[in-house]
Amino acid sequence: MSVQTTEYTVSDIRSPAAFLASRVFIYGALVFWSFICLFPIYWTITTSFKSAVDVTQGHLIPFVDFRPDWKGWRSLGLSPDSIFQTSTVRDEFLKRFMNSVITSVGASSLAIIIGSLAAYGLTRYRYKFAWFKNEDISFFFLSQLILPPVVLALPFLVLYREVALLDTRIGLVLLYTLMVLPIVIWIMRDQFNSIPVELEEAALVDGLSIWGAFFRIVMPIALPGMVAAFILAMVLCWNEYFFAALLTSTDAKTIPVMVASQTGSQGINWWSMAALATAAIAPLAIIGIALERYLIMGMTAGSVK
Amino acid sequence: MAEQTSTANAWPANSAATDLIPPGRKRLGWALMIAATLVLLATIVMQILYKTEVDTIGFYTWRPVVYAYVLWGVALGAWQVLTRGEDGQRALFLLPALLFTVAMVIFPTLFGFYIALTDWNLSSFAGRRFNGLDNFWQMLADPYYRNALFNMVLYVLAVLVEYVIAFGLALLLNAQIRARKFFRVVFLLPLMLSPVAVSWMVGKSLMEYRFGPASTLARHLGWDNPAFFSDPIIARISIMVLDAWTFIPFMMIMLLAGLQAMSREVIEAARVDGATTWQTFWQVTFPLMLPVSVTAVILRIIFKLKLADIIITVTSGGPGGATDSVSSFIYREYRDRSNVGYGTMLAMVYLIIIVVFVTWLLKLASRFVRNVN
Numbered sequence: 001m002s003v004q005t006t007e008y009t010v011s012d013i014r015s016p017a018a019f020l021a022s023r024v025f026i027y028g029a030l031v032f033w034s035f036i037c038l039f040p041i042y043w044t045i046t047t048s049f050k051s052a053v054d055v056t057q058g059h060l061i062p063f064v065d066f067r068p069d070w071k072g073w074r075s076l077g078l079s080p081d082s083i084f085q086t087s088t089v090r091d092e093f094l095k096r097f098m099n100s101v102i103t104s105v106g107a108s109s110l111a112i113i114i115g116s117l118a119a120y121g122l123t124r125y126r127y128k129f130a131w132f133k134n135e136d137i138s139f140f141f142l143s144q145l146i147l148p149p150v151v152l153a154l155p156f157l158v159l160y161r162e163v164a165l166l167d168t169r170i171g172l173v174l175l176y177t178l179m180v181l182p183i184v185i186w187i188m189r190d191q192f193n194s195i196p197v198e199l200e201e202a203a204l205v206d207g208l209s210i211w212g213a214f215f216r217i218v219m220p221i222a223l224p225g226m227v228a229a230f231i232l233a234m235v236l237c238w239n240e241y242f243f244a245a246l247l248t249s250t251d252a253k254t255i256p257v258m259v260a261s262q263t264g265s266q267g268i269n270w271w272s273m274a275a276l277a278t279a280a281i282a283p284l285a286i287i288g289i290a291l292e293r294y295l296i297m298g299m300t301a302g303s304v305k
Numbered sequence: 306m307a308e309q310t311s312t313a314n315a316w317p318a319n320s321a322a323t324d325l326i327p328p329g330r331k332r333l334g335w336a337l338m339i340a341a342t343l344v345l346l347a348t349i350v351m352q353i354l355y356k357t358e359v360d361t362i363g364f365y366t367w368r369p370v371v372y373a374y375v376l377w378g379v380a381l382g383a384w385q386v387l388t389r390g391e392d393g394q395r396a397l398f399l400l401p402a403l404l405f406t407v408a409m410v411i412f413p414t415l416f417g418f419y420i421a422l423t424d425w426n427l428s429s430f431a432g433r434r435f436n437g438l439d440n441f442w443q444m445l446a447d448p449y450y451r452n453a454l455f456n457m458v459l460y461v462l463a464v465l466v467e468y469v470i471a472f473g474l475a476l477l478l479n480a481q482i483r484a485r486k487f488f489r490v491v492f493l494l495p496l497m498l499s500p501v502a503v504s505w506m507v508g509k510s511l512m513e514y515r516f517g518p519a520s521t522l523a524r525h526l527g528w529d530n531p532a533f534f535s536d537p538i539i540a541r542i543s544i545m546v547l548d549a550w551t552f553i554p555f556m557m558i559m560l561l562a563g564l565q566a567m568s569r570e571v572i573e574a575a576r577v578d579g580a581t582t583w584q585t586f587w588q589v590t591f592p593l594m595l596p597v598s599v600t601a602v603i604l605r606i607i608f609k610l611k612l613a614d615i616i617i618t619v620t621s622g623g624p625g626g627a628t629d630s631v632s633s634f635i636y637r638e639y640r641d642r643s644n645v646g647y648g649t650m651l652a653m654v655y656l657i658i659i660v661v662f663v664t665w666l667l668k669l670a671s672r673f674v675r676n677v678n
Contacts (some may be wrong), residue, residue, distance in 0.1 A: 026477060026480050026482060027482070029473075029477055030477055030482065030488050033474060033477075033492060034488060034491045034492070036550075037491050037492055037494055037495055038491060038494070039511075039518075040503070040506045040507045040511055040550075041494065041498075041506070043506065043510070043511060043518060044502075044506045047510065051367060053670065054670075055516065056516050057516070057519060057567060058516050058521055060518070084357075113401075114405055115400045115401040115402060117397075117399070117401070117402065118398060118399050118401070118402035118457065120398055121395060121396075121398030121399040122399065124560070125395045125398070127395075127396070127399060137399070138480060138494055140406070141402065141406065144410060145607060146607050146610070146659060146660070146663050147410065147656070148610055148611045148631075148632060148652075148655065148656065148659065149611060149613070149632065150611075150613065150631065150632040150635050150652045150654065150655065151414065151417065151652045151655065151656045152410070152413055152414070152417075152638060153416070153635075153636075153652070154417065154635075154645050154648050154649045155413040155416045155417035155649065156415075156419065157427075157639075157645065158427075158645060159413060159416065160311070161427075162366060162367045163366055163367045163368045163370070163371050164366040164368050165368075174409065175409075177405070177407070178406065178409045178410065181402065181405075181406065185402070187468045192670060209394070210391060210394050210395060211394060211397075214398075231627075235496070235497055238499065239498070239499035239500060241499070241500065241501045241503070241612055241613075241614035241617075241618075242351040242611075242613050242617075242632065242636070244425070245617070245636070246636070246639070256499050256500075256501040256502070256614070257501075259499070259501050259502055259505060260617070260618045261502050267464070270510070273505060273510075274506075274510070277502040277505050277506050280499055280501075280502045281497075281498045284497050284498070284499070285494065285497050285498065287497075288493070288494070288496075288497035289490055289494075292322070292489070292490050292493060294499075295493070295634055296489075296493070296558055296562070299555065299558045299559060300559055300562035
């Protein structure tokens, strides 16, 4: 993202009235869309502090409309007064949370490792496996992107049962790696293409091996790209629901599955659902906001020449 | 593995390297490779014999085959390095991803085509029974599957509306505004949220019939009966809106990057020549943005074709299967009847449709971009 100044060029200013109108329109539209983006999040967070009456009467603003209460968080065992007591719900939640963390970090790391290596190979060397050349291999990797999860889900259900990987975190990690690998390769290929080959040539002349040059010279330069790919992969893995719903039952259930199962079973318990939803989206929202630059870098890789 | 040649940027000392490898090292490499292949084959044969009850030696699960495959992969890498030196080291970059993807995609897909031809109920003890094309004929007569396919067409068409909104937002963010970074983060936020949480937050609580704020607002605007998920057409639109809410930022960011990469001089030149803002947009900005737009729309369509989680959690296909996407339909088909065979047949047919459709789309797109520019 290039930095742009907010100075107005001469051609933008036709007449003061038209200029003012366009300003009002632009900021109006910006504020309107911000409201659309933020209101559901605001609603969820405030609902986690509401009691039943406040929900049904549609109260919106804390302290003005209703008196905030730790109700939702207490039912999760995460409110200030219940955090030091034992809570089965909290244990359940933390277990699911850890499953989500382990599967998404594990899958993203694995995808980054094998994806970067493959992307590096594909940008630097000419391969020929039987009649497959570089372009074909790249296409093979990227074409995995169109494979819908539903095609793999049922065969994997049967296969995982046979190899005893059903309802395990390893099983999910492998599938998620597969899911994000094309995206990682896409981003990293773009990254490596932007690094001049001369750097590695110099390193090779200085006596480094191919792998030495990769680890000592190329990797540090490509690190921002790796972070970008990692964040994007994390977002996709953390939010994945389809595979997790089909392939896990008790041990390896992730947060999205837990959220989804709550809505179905005992009617809707507004405040605890809101607290759960908030807890499910908070980690990624925070990471995403903090590392927004990398997220954007990952999404725009290769799309703009 | 066939021969590799280095890139045009001649690497120092590569052609001679292969000749310098001592024969002992080559022999070691071959020995490793042959041993690993034998172990892999032996494990597979042993398991097949055990599972078909010809033999009594074997493992209860097939997991040893997985370990044998990993071992074989490691041996393959070692064999490359030992026998081919530097060329082997280069192959090593590609091998892990290649072996992984082949194992995780090719084999399950082929296996899937086989399952598709069986009648296999996972919850019954009968096991699988080969029934040829029965599943296929059943599928052709299944009105729900046809409906799900039709819905996918509608959902994909909704991408165009999303594109228009995303383009508008990208233009807004690219205008000369203050607090650009703030607005960009805010607009991007929905993309980071889990669709399942979103379906609860928006679908099940904001759009709740009795007291959801969206329903209240709709009542104020004069819609007496704001039931978002009970009328088939409105329910479809609600699903599209929910999905759009999470994914518009994705297209927006790509389009914004495109806008920022565009040189400002072109726009300035058009302005100086007396073009209005409207003319500038249609005759300069839009054509220049076409390649990015096409990429964004195609990527978005690819993601749209996977749409499932929102539907599963909000409507579970209802009312009466009206909002089902293919993925959510197959999911329910499996959950309700645990028939893997029929579900897989549906999925495989869907895969073929998608591959044909996306290939056609890519061809069309490349021709379109070429013609306009």
